[in-house]
Amino acid sequence: MNLSRLALSLGQSATLKLNEVANNLKAEGKPVIHLGGGEPEEKIPRGALEESGKLLDAGFVRYTPTSGTAALKKEIAAYTEQYYGVKPGPRNIVVASGAKQAIYNFLVSVIDPGDEVIFPAPYWVSYPEMVRLAYGNPVIVKPRDGGLLAKASDIEAHITSRTKAILLNSPNNPSGQVYPEDFVRRLVEVCEDRGVYLLMDDIYNRLVFDGLKAPSAFAFSKKPLNESPIVSINGVSKTFSMTGYRIGWSVASEALTQAMIKVQAQVSSCPSALSQAAAAGALREGGSFVDALRDGLQKKRDVMVAELAKLKKVKLHKPQGTFYSFADFSAYEPDSKKLSGLLLEKAMVVAVPGIEFGLEGHLRLSYCGAEKDIIEGVSRIRKILD
Numbered sequence: 442m443n444l445s446r447l448a449l450s451l452g453q454s455a456t457l458k459l460n461e462v463a464n465n466l467k468a469e470g471k472p473v474i475h476l477g478g479g480e481p482e483e484k485i486p487r488g489a490l491e492e493s494g495k496l497l498d499a500g501f502v503r504y505t506p507t508s509g510t511a512a513l514k515k516e517i518a519a520y521t522e523q524y525y526g527v528k529p530g531p532r533n534i535v536v537a538s539g540a541k542q543a544i545y546n547f548l549v550s551v552i553d554p555g556d557e558v559i560f561p562a563p564y565w566v567s568y569p570e571m572v573r574l575a576y577g578n579p580v581i582v583k584p585r586d587g588g589l590l591a592k593a594s595d596i597e598a599h600i601t602s603r604t605k606a607i608l609l610n611s612p613n614n615p616s617g618q619v620y621p622e623d624f625v626r627r628l629v630e631v632c633e634d635r636g637v638y639l640l641m642d643d644i645y646n647r648l649v650f651d652g653l654k655a656p657s658a659f660a661f662s663k664k665p666l667n668e669s670p671i672v673s674i675n676g677v678s679k680t681f682s683m684t685g686y687r688i689g690w691s692v693a694s695e696a697l698t699q700a701m702i703k704v705q706a707q708v709s710s711c712p713s714a715l716s717q718a719a720a721a722g723a724l725r726e727g728g729s730f731v732d733a734l735r736d737g738l739q740k741k742r743d744v745m746v747a748e749l750a751k752l753k754k755v756k757l758h759k760p761q762g763t764f765y766s767f768a769d770f771s772a773y774e775p776d777s778k779k780l781s782g783l784l785l786e787k788a789m790v791v792a793v794p795g796i797e798f799g800l801e802g803h804l805r806l807s808y809c810g811a812e813k814d815i816i817e818g819v820s821r822i823r824k825i826l827d
């Protein structure tokens with residue numbers, strides 16, 4: 442087969458691969474417990490169904506403008522103003538087929554071959570490969586002293602003349618940690634001073650527990666949106682439990698947004714019209730759905746923390762948001778792939794190896810599924826390890 446060097450060099454998405462493994466085992470009737478998942482189990486908001494239903498009834502499901510429908514952009518602008526304190530115009534928004542495509546649009550729009558993109562570990566599994574897909578070089582900054590949050594000064598120290606962007610995901614997949622205000626403020630200052638883009642992957646931004654809020658980068662910006670290096674990525678996959686609809690978006694300066702629209706126009710024309718209608722319905726219905734989802738996840742977080750505390754040698758920083766825990770299992774087995782394989786084989790529990798997120802010795806265990814699965818899954822792990 443005559444494949445490109447790029448295609449040959451790309452790794453598979455570890456999380457998607459494990460989803461497949463779990464689904465296949467379930468289909469074979471095996472008693473597998475999937476703690477590797479990345480989507481809430483709640484039904485989607487009523488408003489989303491109604492809105493896409495109207496379009497189906499009308500029988501017109503056509504291309505939309507590349508950057509998204511006016512109706513959805515209006516909801517996104519209102520949502521961004523409410524939760525981020527900045528009001529984007531329609532020329533600051535690109536609706537994409539998932540936050541993932543929005544991130545890809547951004548990377549392709551700013552990276553020249555060999556440019557660098559910095560992000561802290563642990564990071565979302567897709568970042569390194571997505572940067573490589575755009576012919577860039579990922580630069581990873583690890584936390585110190587067994588913590589899960591890198592220092593802003595360490596990130597700053599990695600900036601070179603080739604640095605195009607810093608990526609920050611807070612609250613963070615996999616760690617569940619929220620980067621504090623001082624950290625975000627410092628990154629905004631550095632990016633504005635040095636002319637480096639700051640991509641905020643805000644996809645879990647409203648799934649934060651115990652009354653805490655994830656700081657918005659826009660709050661610390663000294664520049665108007667059209668001169669700002671900040672790009673905020675968001676979507677309906679996680680907060681509205683609409684992973685299958687594939688709707689995400691970016692909010693950025695007009696100049697950058699126009700470049701991203703060109704990229705998307707050539708790659709996918711536009712996101713699905715039906716899904717855009719559904720996303721507008723979800724955003725309009727808004728608050729109460731997300732509040733209920735977050736409160737439910739907080740309870741499951743507490744169950745996961747309590748269950749993990751029963752393992753003698755696990756170290757855990759309590760997750761502050763998302764639906765992931767990222768515990769240190771290195772006292773049992775430092776090689777996280779080996780440990781994940783062992784748990785699958787001996788306990789029929791799917792857990793994602795920490796190395797896939799750039800931090801060895803950890804396992805990512807999700808608590809977006811049923812409470813009984815969290816309890817049973819962790820108890821099976823305990824039986825094997827303790």
Ligand SMILES: Cc1ncc(COP(=O)(O)O)c(C=O)c1O
Pocket residue numbers: 479538539540541542565610614642644675676677678684687688689
């Ligand atoms: C940190 C992070 N960013 C982006 C995404 C992509 O979301 P979407 O489903 O909107 O493409 C995910 C999904 O797992 C994620 O965890």
